[in-house]
Amino acid sequence: MSDATRQSAEGSPPEARSQGAAPFGASAPLRVLASAAAEEWIARLSARHGPLMFHQSGGCCDGSAPICFTRGEFRTGAQDVLLGHVAGDTPVWIGAAQFEYWRHTQVTIDVVPGRGAGMSLEAPEGVRFIVRSRVFDDAEAAALEALGDPPRGDG
Template sequence: MTTLPPRVATTAAADEWIARLTKAHGPLMFHQSGGCCDGSAPMCFVAGEFRVGGQDVLLGHIAGDTPVWIGAAQFEYWRHTQVTIDVVPGRGAGMSLEAPEGVRFIVRSRVFSDEEAALLEQAGEPRRGDA
């Protein structure tokens, strides 16, 4: 069986911050919206604090079991890319848990190769919220 390429990944720096925030707050979740400015940054919440629904797509899990969701409309734009969550110095303007810490999560991405895209297409659509 061929392994599917992950739709979402993290950098080592992001993993460190996720572990730190998990220790302070408990289980986490991420949501990637399609807004502008800071609205396009991945937002980190305590698990369950952001309600996902039928218009959200589960990209996958990072740092063990932390789910990463994306708005369905944004997923349509990004479905051919692998999303990598990273962290950089600076303060975002959102409600994300890392904001008071002087860092912010950002997204980096790369386009899947033709082979990866074919594997993902064969696997079918990712799960939607409320499913």
Template structure:
């Protein structure tokens, strides 16, 4: 079995990402797993948030799957058994995420991998960690 993607995005989130990319250029996501808005996916211009050895690349989202999604290693350890979907809802978070001024906020929805999916992910190995420095 081919391993399932660890991260997906909804059509609504993809549309917001496309609008933000027109304004800000290439994008990236990071989810730290901290309290409050640290548990929400934060969207930044690519390279504005520096990932390190304690960050895990979940995958890529957006039209053409070009936007990397990173997560803190501690949060990944907690969520490794779930598939994450980035979505967008009305509202405003308290953070530096690019969608805030649009009156919207990115959120994550998740589901637990099936046993077969978990086995396929284990056979494929874990996602790579970020570069330290």
């Protein structure tokens, strides 16, 4: 287990990495980040399976754990919201209903030891992706509000 995975498993805040700038040079925070440990696992899984994507459903399939798919294996629609990208170009989607509950939070995808959801690519590896979150402060929330809602999937 890497130091970053061990720290995350022990409850210490994961080291989250920024994934690019906010759109149009705005000072709004990113809606989604990935810990260093999660980025390592995304790289491993990408090398084995090709480009990846995440979907955060909000209830089914192992609670509300992020599910890691080969990109295109999960078809997004009008009821899916693109939170952003992690580990370079890995898109992170969330169900629209779940987004309404979480729109005030920044989500960090992390990884911890344990069994993942059966459909998620990391499931047989002895680790599972999880989400950690923090509430945006008033200035961050206002900056995000000014940008409008994130894009939705095709539908």
